[in-house]
Amino acid sequence: MSTIAKTAVFSTSIGKKLVMALTGIFLITFLIVHLSGNLLLLKGDNGEAFNAYARFMETSPLIRILELILAVGFLFHIVMGIRLALENRRARPIRYQVNKATENSTFYSRFMVWSGITVLFFLLLHLWNFFFQHRFLGLGAKETMYETVVRTFKEPIYSIVYIIAMVFLAFHLNHGFQSALQSSGLQINTNLGKRIKSIGMLFSIVICAGFTAIPLYFLIFT
Amino acid sequence: MATISVTLKVWRQKSRNDSGRFETYFAKDINTEMSFLEMLDVVNENLIREGKEPIAFEHDCREGICGSCGLYVNGRAHGPLKGTTICQVHMRSFKDGETIYVEPWRAKAFPIIKDLIVDRSAFDRIIQAGGFISVDTGSAVEANSIPIPKAIADLAFEAATCIGCGACVAACKNASAMLFVSAKVTHLALLPQGQAERYRRVIKMVEQMDAEGFGNCSNTGACEAECPKSISLTNIARLNREYLAARLVPRQYDN
Ligand code: HEM
Ligand code: SF4
Ligand code: FES
Numbered sequence: 001m002s003t004i005a006k007t008a009v010f011s012t013s014i015g016k017k018l019v020m021a022l023t024g025i026f027l028i029t030f031l032i033v034h035l036s037g038n039l040l041l042l043k044g045d046n047g048e049a050f051n052a053y054a055r056f057m058e059t060s061p062l063i064r065i066l067e068l069i070l071a072v073g074f075l076f077h078i079v080m081g082i083r084l085a086l087e088n089r090r091a092r093p094i095r096y097q098v099n100k101a102t103e104n105s106t107f108y109s110r111f112m113v114w115s116g117i118t119v120l121f122f123l124l125l126h127l128w129n130f131f132f133q134h135r136f137l138g139l140g141a142k143e144t145m146y147e148t149v150v151r152t153f154k155e156p157i158y159s160i161v162y163i164i165a166m167v168f169l170a171f172h173l174n175h176g177f178q179s180a181l182q183s184s185g186l187q188i189n190t191n192l193g194k195r196i197k198s199i200g201m202l203f204s205i206v207i208c209a210g211f212t213a214i215p216l217y218f219l220i221f222t
Numbered sequence: 223m224a225t226i227s228v229t230l231k232v233w234r235q236k237s238r239n240d241s242g243r244f245e246t247y248f249a250k251d252i253n254t255e256m257s258f259l260e261m262l263d264v265v266n267e268n269l270i271r272e273g274k275e276p277i278a279f280e281h282d283c284r285e286g287i288c289g290s291c292g293l294y295v296n297g298r299a300h301g302p303l304k305g306t307t308i309c310q311v312h313m314r315s316f317k318d319g320e321t322i323y324v325e326p327w328r329a330k331a332f333p334i335i336k337d338l339i340v341d342r343s344a345f346d347r348i349i350q351a352g353g354f355i356s357v358d359t360g361s362a363v364e365a366n367s368i369p370i371p372k373a374i375a376d377l378a379f380e381a382a383t384c385i386g387c388g389a390c391v392a393a394c395k396n397a398s399a400m401l402f403v404s405a406k407v408t409h410l411a412l413l414p415q416g417q418a419e420r421y422r423r424v425i426k427m428v429e430q431m432d433a434e435g436f437g438n439c440s441n442t443g444a445c446e447a448e449c450p451k452s453i454s455l456t457n458i459a460r461l462n463r464e465y466l467a468a469r470l471v472p473r474q475y476d477n
Contacts, residue, residue, distance in 0.1 A: 005425045009469045010290070012400075014462055015430060015436045045223030084438050088396035091330050091437030095245065097231070098323040100297035101395065104447035109440060110395055179441040190456060 014183075016080055021183035023077035023178050028203075030070055031173075035210045042217055043132045047146025054145035058135070078120060084168070085113040095105035108175040115172040122165035153218035166208045223255045226318040230265065232277055233325045235334050242334070244323075247277075254314040259291065260303060261313055262324075278337035286310040286450060288377045289385030292392065293338055294325040295434065299389035299448040307450040327388055329397035331434040342388050344434040345402060352426035355407045355415050368414050381408035390445035390453070396437030403431050403444035404461035405453045411464055421468035429467050433477060 009015040018071040040050040057063050101110060108115075129152055138146065142149070153159050177200030178187065187193045227250045235242030249267075252261050259281050266276035278293040280474045282290035293308045295301035301311040316322060324338065333341040369379075384405035391399050406423050410416030416423070439458060 002421050005429065005469060007429060007432070010464075012428060012469075013400075013432050013436075014465045015469070017438060017462070019432065019464060032313045040273055086441075088398075088437040088440070091397040091435060092328050092395075094328050096294060096325055096328055097233075098297040098325070099294075101444065103298060104393055105395070105442035109442035112440060175441075182459050183439075183462060185459050185461075185466055187455060187459045190356040190454065193456065 016084060017183040019076060019080050019083065021180035023073045023080070024180045026073045027077060028173070028177070028180075030073075031207055035207060038141055038214055041146070041149060042168065047149075050149075051144045051146050058140070074123070078116070081113060081116050094191050106172050106175065109179070111171060112175060112179075116170045118165060118168040119172060122161070122168075125161065149214075150218055150222055153215045154222055156219060159215035159219040163212050166211045169211075170204040170208035173207060176199050176200075207208060224314075226254055226313060226316065226320075227249045227251060228261075228313075228316055228319070229315060229321045231321060231323045232334050232338070233474060234277070234337050236325075236332060237336060238333055245298055250315050254312065256299070256313050257284065257309060258293075258311045258313065259309050263301045271297065276337050280333075280339045281309055284309040285383065288386040288470075290389045292321075292327055292340075296323050299327075299393040300387075301367045303446070305450060310450075319414045321348060327392035329388075329391050331390065331399070331436045331437065332388060340388070343384070344436070345386050345388065345399070347398060347434065348399070348427050349406065351430035352419065352423035353410070354419075355410060356418060357415070364453065372410050377408050378412040379455055381412070381453065382410055384409075384449075384453050385451060389448050391436065393444045393448035394437065394439075395442060395444065395458065396440055398439045399431050399434070399436040399446070400439040400458050400461065401449060401455070403427055405455035407461050407464055408457045411460070421473070424461070424464045424468050428461075 010019055037053050038050075040053055041047070042061055043049050070199075128146070130148060134148065136219065143151070153162075178193070178197045181187050187196060227248065230247040230249055231244045232247060233242060233246045248263050249265050256264070259279070262277060262279060268426055269276045279288045279293060284291070285310060289307075291307055291309045292300065295311075298306045300306060302315050304313055324336045326332075326334055327340045327342075329340075331344045331358065332342055335341050347452060353383045370467060382405075384402060386402065388402070389398050390401035394401075410423060411420050441455070441458070443455055446453065
């Protein structure tokens with residue numbers, strides 16, 4: 001630890017970005033686990049496997065702890081993300097009259113806070129649909145998680161909102177994946193950098209396609 | 223000799239506290255072999271002849287090496303060309319009848335002094351905070367007395383080509399100075415002469431950068447794309463690495 005520094009490391013510009021990167025990578029691992037479990041919905045067994053999985057998630061004490069860590073991860077990522085966005089706006093109080101940002105950077109990279117906020121609104125809706133009502137309002141006693149999924153996605157409005165949200169999530173991940181590695185200091189040589197960007201794009205497409213397949217499936221087949 | 227006529231919308235601001243506004247000027251029959259700054263010289267001579275205040279803009283070498291010039295031209299730092307300072311952009315890069323917006327660098331950390339001239343002393347203060355090495359005085363050391371692998375010398379040299387123009391800050395949506403600071407930190411951290419202050423330097427420079435009110439890095443890459451010296455974004459990854467190592471990895475001594 002250094003005695004030279006005056007500011008706490010997570011209050012400096014680079015430290016704050018490390019928080020974004022670490023929480024971002026953590027949320028990415030969550031997405032992988034979440035998608036793997038949810039794909040059980042497409043098994044065509046009337047939700048038997050999925051319900052077993054859902055019951056495990058609801059009752060396991062280990063999952064209870066992970067849930068808490070996940071909530072904290074989201075909280076840090078969201079609060080820090082919005083704080084950074086506000087600071088960044090303040091760093092340019094007078095905007096340009098003409099600004100051709102498309103010439104020098106990707107849409108995804110400039111859109112991060114908006115794609116993030118879109119995902120946040122989706123997250124609240126999603127928690128209401130599949131978490132709060134089951135856990136706290138006694139819906140779990142009336143229907144299985146599979147029945148809730150079928151009922152929700154039969155409504156085209158829900159399916160469409162979910163699919164749009166997943167496209168915004170893909171936008172977020174497409175820049176976020178490589179950005180997190182750069183923020184952590186890992187993207188060293190440019191050839192590796194190009195590969196990391198391709199992997200990030202592929203990953204965001206897979207996540208988006210996987211999560212989109214579920215509402216589409218129920219919209220079309222039920 | 224080809225000539226073009228262009229309409230200029232130029233930011234005019236008397237002083238730091240003036241609110242400023244765009245003024246319209248017509249530059250008629252401009253030789254396309256002229257540089258952008260020479261075109262502004264012509265406009266200024268006409269303004270002086272009319273008894274008006276000429277447009278203030280900064281310049282020195284006009285050869286793309288000193289880093290004095292810097293204008294936001296039609297929405298691009300240093301104008302439409304890649305890897306070029308605005309003093310090296312010629313009027314052949316513009317079309318006859320075109321309207322050209324000329325704005326100063328916009329950043330809280332670069333307050334406007336007059337018209338298109340901004341105060342970039344924030345960069346000087348970052349350098350003063352740690353962008354140097356300590357050497358004992360005496361006769362000059364023989365150049366090759368410390369062997370440096372070519373690959374490392376090349377990377378350090380590329381970083382050292384940063385001319386401190388501030389286009390990276392100007393182009394960044396967050397007005398972040400990370401590319402500039404990363405170039406300066408890389409240049410010294412890679413070389414043996416820079417080791418004595420390696421970790422102290424990066425901590426001090428980042429602290430000063432934050433204190434000056436620059437934004438944070440979102441890794442958009444706008445800086446690299448608009449930098450007249452094409453300083454690479456990989457330097458920013460290295461800066462992150464140097465800084466996080468300096469702050470988070472325990473060492474037995476504090477250098
Ligand atoms: C599952 C959901 C999410 C994942 C996987 C995720 C992932 C990431 C990753 C990997 C980064 C890159 C970090 C870096 O640049 O170092 C990032 C950046 C960002 N995220 Fe998220 N994120 C998620 C949700 C959100 C939400 C809900 C918000 C709400 C505001 C948000 C706001 C941001 C912002 C503003 C940035 C850019 C920070 C910057 O570069 O200045 N994210 N995200
Ligand atoms: S990094 Fe490039 S754009 Fe930034 S100050 Fe140095 S030369 Fe100018
Ligand atoms: S005037 Fe020296 S770089 Fe443009």
